[in-house]
Every structure is written in C-alpha cells, then in structure tokens.
Amino acid sequence: MGALALLWPPLLWLLFAVLFGQPPGTLAQAQAQVCSVNQTTFTFEENINVSGPLAVISVPEDQVVDLGHLSTPNAFKIENNLLFLNVTPDYEENPLLVAVVECKRGDTVVTQIRVIVAVLDVNDNEPRFPFTNKEYNVSEDTRVNTIVIPETELKATDADKDDTLVYTLQEVTPNANTFFSLVGPSTPALKLDQTLDYYKNQNMTFRLLARDTWEENATVSHTATATLIVSVLPADLRPPWFLPCSFTDGYVCIQAKYHAVVPTGYKLPSPLTLSPGPIYAVDGDQAINQPIIYSIMTGNTDDTFIINAADGNLTMAKSIPSPMMFTLVVRAEQADKAQYSVTQAIVEARNDSESPLQFSQSLYFGTVVLGSEAGTAVRDKTFPSEFLRIQAQYPGFPDLNSAVMYQVTNSSEFLMNQNIILTTVPMEEEKTIRIEVGASNTVTKDTATAVVEIQVSEREPPSTGADELGDDQRFSTTDMAVLGGVLGALLLLAVICLFILVYKHYRHRLACCCGKASKPEPSGYDNLTFVPDHKAKWSPTPTRKPEPVPEPAQPPLRPPSPMSSSPTPPSSTPPSPQLKASGSPKTVQAGDSPSAVRSILTKERRPEGEGGYKAVWFGKDIGAEADVVVLNEPTADVDSASASGSEGSDDDDPGHKKSVRFGGAPADIHL
8 A cells, every 4th residue: 555655646747748748747837828817707787887897817828819619799908918897887787797708729619718797786777567547347336345447457567677666656646536546566566445426426537646755755755657448337226217206316217106186987088287397217337327117006996097008108098987086007117127216196076067168368469460471470469579379278277278270250351379469461551350269179178268359450560770771761860850849959958957946945055055145035835834853943833723535435446447458548537636735645455454545635633742733634526616724833842944944934924814726716824
C-alpha cells in the first residue's frame, strides 16, 4: 500500500497528459489562459436605465469573446471586453435577464460564463378592466341577496403581479346604491340589496373603480374606472286592473264596482251603460301588457247577460220580467293565464213607468243665417257658435237613450240628423219658423215631442280688410268730421257742468284754501238734516211727530221670458220718485234676498244718545200732493263748520215752509 501511494502522483500527471495532449508541466499555464468576469450576478429595479458596463471580461490573447445564443435576446452587448445591459429592465416583460459569455479560439468555444440580472418588480402599471361600458339586464322579480353579475365578469387585471386590487362601486343614478352593492372590497361581484320596481327604476348607472393599493392616499397608487349600466326588465308581478281604480302600493289597484240600471220587460240591443264606466281592465304590468280575457264567474241568473270576452262589453241575452238585482262577479284574466283579478258588476232592473221619455226642455230656440244653403245646421240662438242639439232622455235609464230616434213632424224645410236640425231648402226669407220634433224609442216605443222656434235673420259679414272697408264705406269723411265736432262739444259741455257742480258744493272749501272766508249763502235744495252725522249733532223735536204711513211694497224681480226675443215694452205706470243719500246706489239683481234691499223711504228713529232722528215719507197716493217733513232742532254744541257746511239751511226762520215738486205734484217741506 505504501509503494502504491508513492506511484499515485506520477500516474495522475500521466492521465492529464493523455487527456489534454499537453505535458503535465504546462497545466498551470493553461489555467491562466481562460476567460473570466469580475461579477456574474446583478439585481436592478425595473424601469432603471443602466448606462455603465455590468462586468469586465478577461480574455486571453489567442481567444475572442461573444454572446452565446442562449442569452436573453437583445438584452446585452459586449464592447471592448465590457458587458453592457442593452435594455431598460421591465419586470412584467422579463423578470430575469441572462447573458452567456463565450470565449472562442477559432470556432472552438473554450469558455462559457453566465451573467444573470434579476429585475425587481415596481408598482408602475395601472389596473385595467376588460370592458369600458358594460350593460346587464336584471329581472324585476330577482330575489334580494342574489349575485346578479359574477366576479369573473367585473374583475380588473394589473400587470404588477404582486398588487392586490381594491374595488369601489360609485352611483351615478341617484339612490342606485340602495339597490346594488359589491360583495366585498376585493370581490367585485354585484349583489342585489333591495327589491326592484320596473316602474320606478328602469335603468341604473354605476361607476366601478379599481385601485392597486389598499390605502387610497398612497404615494404610488393607480386606478381604473368602468361604467356599469343595469337595466331592470319587467316581470309579471301584478294582476289585471279594472279601471278606474286607485293605487295602494304600485302593485295592487283597488277598483270601483260597476253599476247599471235597466228597465224591466225589454231586451236592450246595445251594451249596457255602467258607472263609473264600461267594464275594462288592463295588465297591471304595463310593460308586458298581456291581452285580457273577460268572463262572468257567478251571479248571472238564467244566463240573462253576456259579456264579450275580448272587450268586456256587457249585453242582455233576454229581458227581465220583474224588478230584481243581479250581482255579477266578472273575471279579467291575462291571455297567458299567469294573473287574473275579479270585480263586481251590479245590474238593477227597475220598472220604467216612473221614468218616461222626455225632452230636456219643451221649447228650443235656434237661428239660421239668411241665405244659407240646404244642409245647413241650425245653431243655438243663445250660443250661436254651437249647433242646436235636441235631446230626449229617460232620466232613470241611460241605456234607453241610445235607442231614441228623432224626426221633424210638421215641416219639410228641416230634417233631423241624429239630434241636430238641418235645413232642406235654402233660407231666402227672413222669418220665424216653428217646427215640431218628435222622439221615439225603438225599444220601448215611447214617444215625446218638443217645439223648436227657428229664426232666419240676416247677419252682417265680418270685415276682411282695409280694401273692403274702402269699397263699402257707411259714412263719408264729412259725416265723421261732423260726428267728431258734436262729440267734442258734448265733452266740453260736460266738463263745464262738472266744474259748476264742484264749485257750488265745495266753494267754501276752495275759499278757505285761498285764504278768504266767505259767508255761506242760502240755497233752495240743501238742508242741515242731510249733513253727515259726523258734522252735526241733532236732538229730537217733541212738538211734532209724523203719522206712520205704510211703506210701498217692492215689486218682485223676474227675468225676461225665454219665449220672447224682443225687449219688454216700457210700463205705462210712472216711476216712483227716488231720494238719494250719500253713497252710490246698490244694483239689485234677480236672486237677491229681500233683506238685501231696503227702500230709502223709511221711518227710523235714531238710537237714544245720537241726538235726534230724521224722517222722510210720502202720502199714499204718490201722484197727489206729498208732504216731506224734516224734523230737527239744533243743539247748543253745533260747531260753525257744520253750520257753514250745509248750504241752504234757513236757521233765521225755522218755521218757514217751502214748497217743492216731486214728479210734477206740489209738496210742502216744513222746517
């Protein structure tokens, strides 16, 4: 074993010599002639531009250096035995860059050295949604807490592989967030939180936001947004609604019951007239709007009535012999059989003897323009812009009104077109025509008549322009000038009269304003008794009391008779005289209560404490001599202003008697 150990080094040298073809003495020299680099591993953050050389390559003199084909393409370059990074590192594109440095002697690769560059990830990318706008349909009857849009359809991506995305749902449509929300901040699945109503919210818009940091105000943070539109589809949730009806919550509509009255003993040919309207129902889900099928469920004794399945019209299949009441339960069902509802239709059969056929009025007044052609409709005399309509009705049975026919019975100049009167000949003469219109019911055979007074009169055609006025002038320029002069003179005369009246009544005030005190002059028509109460105080005179005279009765007010179109002729009875106190007269119209009118010819004693009373009266025969007696006795505290304000008072001679005339008859005034 010792001898063998001594032989091992020479044998090892001989082995190297055989393998490498070199004598063992040249091994150290061979080790010094291979390529080498000063550093083989590097670490850089992405997006950093490395401008300097990465490594220095030591190359023997008999060799050349190059990048091997296993190097990352275009990532490196070698210049002057220096290794450079040729690109800006990007973690998302290539997190590991490898350079294979090969040293060759001729075509033979002598040495291969691997240089590795590790790229570190940096948050430099924004999240991205797979859509910009997304529309999604949700049925109105979707259950609460249902995931309506899964996470896979709403999830965003981020090229920064280590980033965690945080999602936020922002409403664009007001109150949309009360209906939908996200399952979680990192789980962008859309969940229904509240029951939908198609008729309140048909479309809701959201803004979906994704952020690549948990902290909203992080130093480096990126966001992405997308628009989400949720459309609500109608569902068949509501039964048919009978109209008219009132809503309770948008799903249930409470309808009124239908009611009709029919006569006994007759089968009405037309659909019944019901209140508050015909039997009619609509699909409560108007967006679906299924057709409605009508039927009578119960209450149709002896199959007396028939309902049209398509439109709901109720007709009679037979007559009803005696008074009775039917309570029909009517069903309205959708054509798809998904929903239905019911209501009541009450039909009351009554005896028609208490409601005969009758016209709304016994005498109608119409008018036709002179020169009208045949076929002209007669117009209402009271409202000439409207046609005159003649109508006969059954007050208690509106269903019988549709079977009423009209005809003119006594004149060939007119005919009836339903309830409108038409002329059959031209109207060429001014006249008043009375015709008789008959109404007959085709079901009950009842008849009624009414009289129509039609006046054919000329009507002045309206003016059409200045040219026609120039061609057909009614007044010449001279006539218009004369008319203007007369009107001007009348206006001047009115102003003068007004000035005289004002001066006579208020001249003492004008004199006071001008600084001159004028002594009041007596007048023949004024008396201190008629001075307003705030200017004088009077006490009663006990020496003379008037005898009471009955006050004449007021004639009743009655409107003009509709039978006459001419004004009422003036009465031959002379009008009663009137006395006016201060204030404007009251206009009495028909319909006023008797207490609203009080004659000025009255006898009223002033209440005690007011200092006196005034009494004016006439005799029974207003055409004979009448006494006007004014009782007064001035008190000691009458001020001078009050005395001067009543012109014509005769204080110097209180017993003086003056005579005046009322309506032509002499009258005595005792002062």
